Amino acid sequence: MPLTAKGLEGVVAAETKLSFIDGEKGVLEYVGIPIGELAESSTFEETVFLLWNGRLPTPAELADFNEQIRDRYELPAGMEQRLLSLPRDAKPMHMIRTMVSALSMHDTNPDANDQAGLRRRALNILGHVPTLLAFFHRYRMGLPLVKPDRSLSIAANFLYMLNGRKPTDTMARAMDICLILHADHGLNNSTFSARCVMSTESDMYSAITAAIGSLKGPLHGGANEGVMVMLNEIPSVADCEKYIQNKLEKKAKIPGFGHRIYKSYDPRATHLQVLAKKLAQDTGNMPLYEKSKAIEEVMLREKAAKGIYPNVDFFSATTYHCIGLPLDLFTPTFVIARVGGWAGHVLEQMANNRLYRPDVDYTGPRDVRYTPATKR
Numbered sequence: 244m245p246l247t248a249k250g251l252e253g254v255v256a257a258e259t260k261l262s263f264i265d266g267e268k269g270v271l272e273y274v275g276i277p278i279g280e281l282a283e284s285s286t287f288e289e290t291v292f293l294l295w296n297g298r299l300p301t302p303a304e305l306a307d308f309n310e311q312i313r314d315r316y317e318l319p320a321g322m323e324q325r326l327l328s329l330p331r332d333a334k335p336m337h338m339i340r341t342m343v344s345a346l347s348m349h350d351t352n353p354d355a356n357d358q359a360g361l362r363r364r365a366l367n368i369l370g371h372v373p374t375l376l377a378f379f380h381r382y383r384m385g386l387p388l389v390k391p392d393r394s395l396s397i398a399a400n401f402l403y404m405l406n407g408r409k410p411t412d413t414m415a416r417a418m419d420i421c422l423i424l425h426a427d428h429g430l431n432n433s434t435f436s437a438r439c440v441m442s443t444e445s446d447m448y449s450a451i452t453a454a455i456g457s458l459k460g461p462l463h464g465g466a467n468e469g470v471m472v473m474l475n476e477i478p479s480v481a482d483c484e485k486y487i488q489n490k491l492e493k494k495a496k497i498p499g500f501g502h503r504i505y506k507s508y509d510p511r512a513t514h515l516q517v518l519a520k521k522l523a524q525d526t527g528n529m530p531l532y533e534k535s536k537a538i539e540e541v542m543l544r545e546k547a548a549k550g551i552y553p554n555v556d557f558f559s560a561t562t563y564h565c566i567g568l569p570l571d572l573f574t575p576t577f578v579i580a581r582v583g584g585w586a587g588h589v590l591e592q593m594a595n596n597r598l599y600r601p602d603v604d605y606t607g608p609r610d611v612r613y614t615p616a617t618k619r
């Protein structure tokens with residue numbers, strides 16, 4: 244009997260050594276290391292090295308990896324011109340999906356699919372994505388572009404290119420922690436998309452472009468923007484209960500809650516909550532944090548019994564807002580982080596590839612005769 248599972252729930256479609264998740268206990272580890280330890284002590288660059296190599300780097304290896312990434316902060320010749328020809332009102336997720344795809348045309352060997360070739364393409368995307376996002380934001384705002392500063396980490400350089408001034412250490416570290424927490428997460432929809440495309444032996448750019456298209460959806464990475472829209476819609480803490488109850492009565496899903504795998508507190512949300520509170524205190528955004536806590540309280544009371552808890556997107560919204568990111572850059576910022584995971588999975592897929600080609604259950608009519616147009 245063929246196996247059918249709507250939404251592929253419970254189907255194991257790949258093996259991975261990147262991240263381990265225990266959805267019942269709320270555990271997430273990258274290559275065996277608890278996510279909390281990485282958020283506490285690692286950097287995004289080191290975390291990406293871990294995901295791509297299955298181990299932490301030596302100091303010399305990390306320095307070399309950082310150099311390779313920073314060599315790619317600048318865009319390839321012609322890409323800036325391409326970006327400056329885009330409509331200023333384009334949505335950033337559509338822009339970044341399109342521009343990652345366009346990067347392949349500025350690569351002399353975009354289809355190099357051996358492990359070394361794939362790694363170089365992955366580094367290109369990792370290095371270029373923050374620059375593309377920051378350049379596009381300043382272009383659409385009519386501001387002069389701020390060239391990347393290779394003395395800065397990915398997180399600090401991104402904020403620098405966006406705002407035109409170096410971030411404080413606290414803000415740069417907060418951004419770095421967000422990138423670490425969002426870097427990988429099992430066979431989520433966008434990661435599956437990347438592996439699925441790569442399984443045809445296509446190329447790294449096509450795989451990551453497909454993954455960005457997937458991440459954009461409100462059921463996936465787009466939820467962080469949905470959370471912020473909701474927080475903006477609720478006037479005050481006192482209005483949270485009524486707002487959420489209204490939505491639940493209409494059977495609406497509350498953005499930032501629920502998960503296919505986690506049936507308890509998402510461990511990423513645990514860390515982001517602490518970060519959101521600290522940043523909200525530092526930046527005068529406590530009303531926003533307090534609204535989040537009030538929503539969480541209602542949701543836990545109403546839905547925890549069904550295994551619906553805050554997910555990664557719930558407190559990342561407040562965190563990103565306090566860091567100063569514009570609302571429509573929340574999901575694109577998720578892209579910066581998840582390139583680490585997507586590329587790691589593409590490398591893993593190609594190390595032991597088999598084409599993804601599931602079956603489908605045909606439920607339409609059979610034995611139908613063609614009717615000429617005049618007789619319809």
Ligand SMILES: CC(C)(COP(=O)(O)OP(=O)(O)OC[C@H]1O[C@@H](n2cnc3c(N)ncnc32)[C@H](O)[C@@H]1OP(=O)(O)O)[C@@H](O)C(=O)NCCC(=O)NCCS
Nearest residue numbers: 461462463466495496497498499500501502503554555556
């Ligand atoms: C993440 C998500 C898509 C998982 O979906 P899923 O595993 O297919 O689960 P379902 O959508 O089938 O939900 C199962 C039940 O929980 C309810 N539920 C799930 N998420 C909910 C939410 N955020 N708010 C209210 N109810 C929710 C569903 O209504 C459904 O109830 P029912 O059994 O009475 O019909 C879903 O929880 C969701 O849409 N969340 C909001 C968007 C979001 O935050 N996405 C980011 C994920 S990291």
